[in-house]
Amino acid sequence: LFFLSQSLFILVVVYSLTGTTESKNRDKVLQIIPANQEQADHVRKLSEVLLLDQWKHQVPDRTHPLEELHIFVPADSLQEVENSLREQSILFKILIENVQEFLEIQMSTHHSRHSRATNDYIYTKYHPMDEVYLWMEQIREQYGEVVTKHFLGMTYENREIYYLKIGKQSDKPKKIIWMDCGIHAREWISPAFCQWFVKEILNHYKSDPMISLFLQDIDFYVLPVLNIDGYIYSWTNERLWRKSRSPSSKETCPCVGTDLNRNFPAEWCSVGASRNCCSQLYCGAGPASEPEVKAVVDFVGSRLADILCFLTIHSYGQLILTPYGYTKNASSNHDEMMRVAKASALALKEKYGTEYKVGPSSWILYESSGSSRDWARYVGIEFSYTFELRDNGTYGFILPPEQIQPTCEETMAGVMTIIKLMHEKHFPNTAPTPVTVGATVLLSCSLSMVHAL
Numbered sequence: 001l002f003f004l005s006q007s008l009f010i011l012v013v014v015y016s017l018t019g020t021t022e023s024k025n026r027d028k029v030l031q032i033i034p035a036n037q038e039q040a041d042h043v044r045k046l047s048e049v050l051l052l053d054q055w056k057h058q059v060p061d062r063t064h065p066l067e068e069l070h071i072f073v074p075a076d077s078l079q080e081v082e083n084s085l086r087e088q089s090i091l092f093k094i095l096i097e098n099v100q101e102f103l104e105i106q107m108s109t110h111h112s113r114h115s116r117a118t119n120d121y122i123y124t125k126y127h128p129m130d131e132v133y134l135w136m137e138q139i140r141e142q143y144g145e146v147v148t149k150h151f152l153g154m155t156y157e158n159r160e161i162y163y164l165k166i167g168k169q170s171d172k173p174k175k176i177i178w179m180d181c182g183i184h185a186r187e188w189i190s191p192a193f194c195q196w197f198v199k200e201i202l203n204h205y206k207s208d209p210m211i212s213l214f215l216q217d218i219d220f221y222v223l224p225v226l227n228i229d230g231y232i233y234s235w236t237n238e239r240l241w242r243k244s245r246s247p248s249s250k251e252t253c254p255c256v257g258t259d260l261n262r263n264f265p266a267e268w269c270s271v272g273a274s275r276n277c278c279s280q281l282y283c284g285a286g287p288a289s290e291p292e293v294k295a296v297v298d299f300v301g302s303r304l305a306d307i308l309c310f311l312t313i314h315s316y317g318q319l320i321l322t323p324y325g326y327t328k329n330a331s332s333n334h335d336e337m338m339r340v341a342k343a344s345a346l347a348l349k350e351k352y353g354t355e356y357k358v359g360p361s362s363w364i365l366y367e368s369s370g371s372s373r374d375w376a377r378y379v380g381i382e383f384s385y386t387f388e389l390r391d392n393g394t395y396g397f398i399l400p401p402e403q404i405q406p407t408c409e410e411t412m413a414g415v416m417t418i419i420k421l422m423h424e425k426h427f428p429n430t431a432p433t434p435v436t437v438g439a440t441v442l443l444s445c446s447l448s449m450v451h452a453l
Contacts, residue, residue, distance in 0.1 A: 027075045029096030032085060039090050040065050046084055050077050053242070053280045055396055056317060067366075070393050072240065102398045103239050109401050123196055124404045126188045128235045132224055135195065136162055143202050145169075146215060153295025156246035157229040161295055166201055167219035168212075175426060176303060177419060179311040180223040180296070183260050183372065185230030185241045186397045187315040189389050189407055194224040194313060196408035197415065214419060217427050218308070226292055227260055240397060244292060248277035249285040258284040261314075262368065263293045264375035267326035272368030283370055296372065301379060308422045309383040310376035311415065316396055317365070317388035318356045320345055320414070323377040325361035326369035331377055334360070340421050341385060348414035352406050354390065356414070361386070383422065387411060 034040045044063035047054060053072030063069065073081055085092050096102075109125065121135055140149040146168055152161040167174060181194035201220065205211045225231050229245035243257030255278035262273040265287035269275060273283040288294045300307065320341045323331045331337065338358065345356040357364050361371070376384040390399055390407045399407070423430075 026078060027099040028078065028094050029099060030073075030081070030092045031095040032071075032090055032092040034063075034065060034090050037065055039088055040067075042084075042088050042090065043069075043071075046081065047071060050080070051278055052077070052081075053240075056393065068393075070396060099398070102395065102400075106398055106400065107239070121195075121199075123192070123199055123408070125401055126192060126404070127195070129225060129228055129232045132191065132195070133162075136164060136224065139164065139198060139202070146205065147202070152223065152299055154291060155227075155229045156244060156291055159228045159232075161223070161226065161228060161292065163221050163223040164198060165219055165221055166198065166215065168215045170216065173306070175218050175422075176221055176307045177218055177309045177311065177422065178221045178223075178300060178307055178376075179313065179415075180226050180372070181313045182223075182225035182231050183227050183312065184314060185227050185234040185243070186239065188234070188397075189315045189399050189404065190313045191225045191231070192404050193389065193408050193411055194222055196404075197412060198222055198224075200412055210420070213430060214423055217423060217430070218419070223296075226296065228292075230257065242280050243282065244290055246290060248282075249289075250277055253277040255282075258282050258290050260290055260293050261312075261372060262370040263288060263290050264370050264372050265297065266371065266375035266378040267369040270369040271326055272366055273370055287370070293372075297375070300376070300381075304380050307376075307381050308426060309385070309418060310373070310381045311385055311387065311418070312372050313387050313389065313411075315389040315399065316391055316393070318354060318390060318392055319365060319386070319388040320356055320358045321361045321365060321373060321386040321388065322358070323360060323374050323384055325365075325367060325371050325374050328360070328362045328367075330360065333382060337383055337385075340383065340418055343421060344385075344414040344417045347417040348410045351410035351413050354410050383418075385418070387414070 032043065034043055040063045046052070047063075050073070055070035055072050056068065082092070106126070121138070127135070136149055140147050143166075146166055148165045149162050150165055152163050155161060179194060179197065181190040184190070197220075201211060201215075205215050227244055230241055230243055233245055234241045241257075243259050245257055247253075247256050259273070259279075259281050262269065262281055262283040268287040269283035272281070274281045276282060284290055284293075288297045300310070322334070322337045322341055341358040345358050348354060348356055361368060361373075371386070373384045373386045389411060390403060395403075
C-alpha cells in the first residue's frame with residue numbers, strides 16, 4: 001500500500017461478470033490516489049460514464065479528496081480506466097492481482113447439506129437460499145416453545161419472505177427488537193450473522209439468565225434475507241450482484257434491479273441515490289415501489305409503538321451508523337443513540353480488537369436517502385442502527401468463510417450490548433444475575449466503561 005498526504009485513496013475492484021475465464025483472470029484491484037479536486041472529479045465522471053460500481057462511499061453525484069472509495073470496474077474496462085488515469089496523472093497501482101481467484105475459492109468451499117438436524121448446520125459457511133429456508137423451518141420445529149415463523153410478503157419473483165419471532169410466551173404486552181439481513185445480495189456475511197444471532201440466542205436462553213430475561217420482556221423479529229431474489233442470483237449467476245431483480249418501470253431501460261436500501265420512504269432519492277435505472281444505487285420508480293420494501297414498511301409500520309430498536313446488518317466498512325444519511329442535521333436523540341452505539345463498538349472491539357467507527361452516515365460515511373435505517377427513525381422508532389461488518393476492503397464483499405466466526409462473535413457482542421441497554425431503558429426494575437457464559441460474556445465490563453463516555 002502507498003499513501004500520499006491530502007490524497008484520496010480509491011480501491012478499484014476490477015471484476016468481469018461476463019466473458020471468458022482468460023478475461024476474468026485479468027480482474028484486478030487498483031489503488032488510485034487523486035491528489036486534488038480536479039482529479040477527484042475526473043474519477044467521478046469516469047465512474048458515471050462507464051457505470052462503475054462503487055463498493056465504498058457510494059455517492060453518485062460527488063467525489064471529494066481525502067475520501068476513501070472502492071470502485072468496481074468490469075475487466076473489459078480495465079485498459080480504458082488505466083489509460084484515463086495516466087492521462088490525468090492520477091497515481092495508481094495494483095492492489096489485488098486476481099479477484100476472480102478469491103471468488104472461485106469462496107464458491108468452492110460450499111458443500112450442500114440438507115440435514116434434518118439443526119445441530120449439523122454449519123454456521124461458519126455461507127448458505128444458499130434453499131438451505132436458509134430449510135434452516136428456518138428446522139429452527140421453528142426444534143425450538144417451538146420460543147420460536148415461530150411468520151410470513152412477511154412476496155418478492156418480485158414470487159418467493160416467500162419469512163421472519164422468525166423469538167421470545168417467551170407472555171400474557172402481558174411485549175416490546176420488539178427488529179433485525180434484518182441481506183438487503184444487498186452480495187453481502188453474504190449479513191445473512192450469516194442473522195443466522196448466528198439466532199443460534200446464539202437459542203443455544204443460551206436456558207442457561208444464561210440475561211438472555212432468558214430478554215426473551216421474557218422482548219420479542220426478537222429476525223429477517224435472515226430480505227432481498228431473496230438478488231441473493232439467489234448472487235449464488236447462481238453473478239456473485240457480486242447487489243440489487244433486487246425487478247425490471248425497471250422504464251420501457252427503454254435494459255437494466256434490472258433496484259437498490260432496496262435507497263427505496264424506503266425517507267427523503268426518497270433526494271441525495272446519494274440515482275434515478276438511472278442501470279445504476280447500482282437506482283432508487284426505484286417511487287418510494288417503497290419494491291415489494292420487498294413495501295412488506296417491511298407495512299409490517300414494521302403497523303408495530304411502531306412496540307419496536308424499541310431497528311437493526312439492519314450490512315457489509316462492509318466496520319461501521320455502526322446512526323441516522324441520518326439524507327441530512328447532516330442530528331436526530332433529536334442523537335446523544336443517546338451515540339452513547340449506545342459507542343458502547344456497542346467498545347464491546348465489539350474487546351473480542352478481537354476490531355475497530356468500528358460510530359456516527360451518522362452523513363457525517364462519517366456519505367450522504368444517502370431512502371435507507372431503511374433513516375426510515376425507521378423517520379417514522380418514530382427511537383433507536384435505529386446500520387451495522388457495516390468486516391472488513392475495510394482487503395476482501396470487501398468477498399469476505400472469506402474463515403472470517404465468518406470471528407466477525408459474528410464480535411458483532412454478537414456489539415448487538416447484545418445494544419439489546420441490554422434497550423432492556424435497561426424500558427424495563428429498569430428487572431435485572432439478571434451477572435453471567436459469564438454465552439453471548440453476554442463481554443457485557444459487564446463494556447457497560448461499566450460506557451457510562452464514562
